[in-house]
Amino acid sequence: MKIPVAKALFNSHSYTDYRKLISDLILEGKSTGKEQSENLTQYSTLNETRMHRLDKTITITEENQIKLKNLKSEYIWVVISEGWCGDAAQLLPIMNTMAVQSGKIDLRIVLRDENEELMNLYLTNKKKSIPILIVVAKTTGAILGSWGPRPKAAADLVADYKKEFGVIDETLKTNLQLWYLHDKGITTQKELIGLMVNLEV
Structure with a gap:
């Protein structure tokens, strides 16, 4: 296991603990991360509502449930996140539900x-985009693959908007959240299942 991953795991959170951390910080008018601002706290509050809703409504398709339960090995999903991140709020409830239903995946959030040091190993276009999911073999600690910061269709939506308008603004953020809403986690499930199945070939 790479040292940055081992260090990160030592200070990692379960999904339940991560949710509690965000909630406790919101009560103090704070967000996770080095930077603190009213905007970031507002994003964290909005994300908490989203995650609470998704925890209740997210459904893993029957086909994907079977594939998850049929995984041969055990894994750790190390997810790099922050409470203010809109993409993370949409994706972590899916990842958590998949991990729980698999019985083979331990989800840890950093x-x-x-x-x-860990983030710098998984930059997207030289930027610290999150969430990033890193797949670790539970028995050996080997790093097997990674995914993120968002599903391909959502990434294309962002890239096309930036190409046309040159900015990431509130309109784009709204469009992205609407994409997640309509997709209902299906694309994310498909991509993550594809990643895991390919690792076992």
Whole structure:
């Protein structure tokens, strides 16, 4: 196991603990991360509502449930996240539900700003985009693959908007959240299942 991953795991959170951490910080008017601002706290509050809703409504398709239960090995999903991240709020409830239903995956969440060395190994276009999911073999500690920061169709939506308008603004953020809403986690499930099945070939 790479040292940055081992260090990150040592200070990692379960999904339940991560949710509690965000909730406790919101009560203090704070967010996770080094930077603190009213905007980031508002994003964290909005994301908490989203995650609470998704925890209740997310459904793993029957086909994907079977594939998850049929995984041969055991894995750790190390996810780099922050409470203010809109993409993470949409994706972590899916990842958690998949991990729980598989019985083969241990989901651990680490904070980006507390794990700079690890984040720098998984930059997207030289940027610290999150969430990033890193697949670790539970028995050997070998790093097998990674995924993120968002499904391909959502990434294309962002890239096309930036190409046309040159900015990431509130309109784009709204469009992205609407994409997640309509997709209902299906694309994310498909991509993550594809990643895991390919690892076992």
